[in-house]
Amino acid sequence: MVMGCANDHFLYGEFSLQEEAACAEDADNTMTDYELWRQGVVQITRTVENLPATVTAQAKSAIRELLDLKSAMHAVVEKSAGASICAACGGKCCRCGKYHLSAVDLAAYLMTGKDVFTPNFSGNGCLFLNLDSCLMSPEYRPFNCITFVCELLEDNFTGQDKDSFYSMERELRLLYQELQQIFPDQRMRKSVMSFNDAV
Numbered sequence: 001m002v003m004g005c006a007n008d009h010f011l012y013g014e015f016s017l018q019e020e021a022a023c024a025e026d027a028d029n030t031m032t033d034y035e036l037w038r039q040g041v042v043q044i045t046r047t048v049e050n051l052p053a054t055v056t057a058q059a060k061s062a063i064r065e066l067l068d069l070k071s072a073m074h075a076v077v078e079k080s081a082g083a084s085i086c087a088a089c090g091g092k093c094c095r096c097g098k099y100h101l102s103a104v105d106l107a108a109y110l111m112t113g114k115d116v117f118t119p120n121f122s123g124n125g126c127l128f129l130n131l132d133s134c135l136m137s138p139e140y141r142p143f144n145c146i147t148f149v150c151e152l153l154e155d156n157f158t159g160q161d162k163d164s165f166y167s168m169e170r171e172l173r174l175l176y177q178e179l180q181q182i183f184p185d186q187r188m189r190k191s192v193m194s195f196n197d198a199v
Helices: 019-027 033-049 053-079 082-089 103-112 143-147 151-156 159-182
Strands: none
Touching (some): 053 103, 053 159, 103 159, 143 159
16 A cells, blocks of 8 residues: 555545655645645535535445444554554654545544544644644544554454454445545545645
8 A cells, every 4th residue: 555645636545656746746835734724624614514414414324334443443453552553653654644634534523523623734744643642533533544554563463353454444445435425526535635626
């Protein structure tokens, strides 16, 4: 799985091979990360608020499944000493992580009434890390964050846990694809940071 930036085509776990170019393009962007974030949040909120009632009900049901599955995946990681391994590492797995939070991920916050956090715009790394942890609880973390397992973590998985984790990853990918189809606005396939008026 390639990790990194993804501007216009946010595919769950499968980023364009031009991730280096996307990161470079981002560096030339005239909008600040804060402005991109605010623009994305405002437009995604408007999109979610204007959904027909039937679509809202369908999306909420799928989002509940999504959150439950992410919680189960995180439990497997925690069982394998994930907290101590990740704390010792300090989040080195995150590279251009600001593009990992998708419009669908933000919709999960909005549709469950969870307060949307404020990213950390002060550093050069992931916007979603504070000094010692992620700003998002596990069930709200993006696909790439909840599914990424480094070698140290994977080495701690039992055979059954490993099979279970990767089975849930496949199921999670399908849920994201289902949610992309539920939302009529094609921009919901993008990340929050690349969400704009263009489809």
